[in-house]
């Protein structure tokens with residue numbers, strides 16, 4: 001039988017030494033898995049305990065700094081940042097010997113596996129010496145738990161070009177939102193309402209995460225703001241030929257089109273009142289009954305309802321039919337604005353960049369510099385992901401090689417000059433935390449001075465500061 005080739009991941013065993021690794025490789029070969037590459041993980045500072053053959057055999061030694069090898073969180077964090085990146089673009093299969101190391105090290109492999117963080121098809125193995133024969137053996141670990149994280153990762157791998165949020169958000173606000181989303185999306189038959197400012201990615205979340213979590217591939221998205229109120233009922237519920245003037249042929253309607261999937265009403269507050277009332281009746285019981293226009297027979301569909309709105313909940317209550325609001329307000333998730341998720345901003349920026357980047361001469365990974373970091377960490381980002389998209393496009397337009405810094409600086413100035421939120425929406429004292437307001441004020445002052453005195457040098461002179469400070473200030477905050 002031919003051998004499959006693969007990569008083996010294994011912690012160094014303090015107790016049993018290099019034998020564990022050698023035995024695991026042999027035992028895998030007996031199972032027709034030929035290990036070509038080994039990532040041998042050793043706690044930083046313990047390298048001297050690593051057997052000499054590891055170096056001779058060209059094994060990749062990965063030193064992992066750990067304050068305490070019994071703490072799951074520390075191990076998890078280090079493995080995510082030091083080991084997982086090495087697995088990108090892996091050829092062949094991945095095998096993990098979960099046996100060596102502390103129990104916490106052991107369980108982190110299981111957690112990563114259940115969370116979908118490892119490449120598809122990764123195999124977990126448990127190695128030991130057979131009690132009877134004293135020969136090495138290796139057994140598959142059956143740990144086929146799947147979590148919503150695993151499902152989302154799988155989705156992201158299927159659609160690599162599409163930017164989707166990382167399910168393991170770093171910020172508390174996003175983490176809580178995704179946790180709620182995962183719980184609520186799994187409730188079958190209950191409408192889900194997703195709130196959030198413009199550009200927080202609600203539509204994409206529904207079409208990806210929510211669809212995956214609900215295990216429904218089809219999502220029929222209805223942008224309610226653009227519907228013609230005279231035709232909306234026929235559009236949603238369908239009609240029979242001759243139901244009204246102009247109904248020349250039968251129309252199935254979006255509800256029927258969504259059968260077996262999700263009907264997603266985006267900006268639900270813009271749905272005309274009559275259609276809202278009719279929807280309440282459709283979703284009042286599990287049978288989802290409705291009557292197409294001009295028909296005397298009821299139809300039933302199997303549809304999950306998801307709605308989204310960028311209005312705050314109090315305002316939405318005022319805009320929606322009372323019964324529809326009551327129906328929709330059982331399961332509500334608010335996607336936080338980007339300014340409340342600063343810890344995630346670098347990843348967000350990276351995803352936006354990769355999705356927008358089209359030219360081969362631009363780097364695949366988003367640029368990152370002190371200027372960019374400061375701007376992204378202090379800008380109000382009222383347009384959320386769309387602000388990042390605008391910055392990415394500007395950076396691409398001003399890109400300069402081989403040193404991109406001047407172009408990025410210019411892009412930041414242009415970015416700050418125009419904001420996606422109209423001026424009157426921001427208060428005279430800025431918005432957000434004290435630090436954010438101070439940045440906002442400094443940015444306005446710097447730009448005002450530049451306009452007033454003509455050049456950065458003259459403006460700095462007039463304000464009694466250095467030019468560099470003033471230029472830096474100008475790219476912070478929101479005008």
Ligand SMILES: Nc1ncnc2c1ncn2[C@@H]1O[C@H](COP(=O)(O)OP(=O)(O)OP(=O)(O)O)[C@@H](O)[C@H]1O
Pocket residue numbers: 163164165166196197198199200201202203204205309310348351352355385386
């Ligand atoms: N996780 C993401 N990472 C990067 N870009 C994203 C992500 N999700 C969505 N986008 C992009 O951000 C933009 C805004 O996304 P989306 O339309 O889903 O937001 P929204 O909250 O529905 O906005 P609106 O309320 O204005 O319709 C889209 O152009 C989309 O391509």
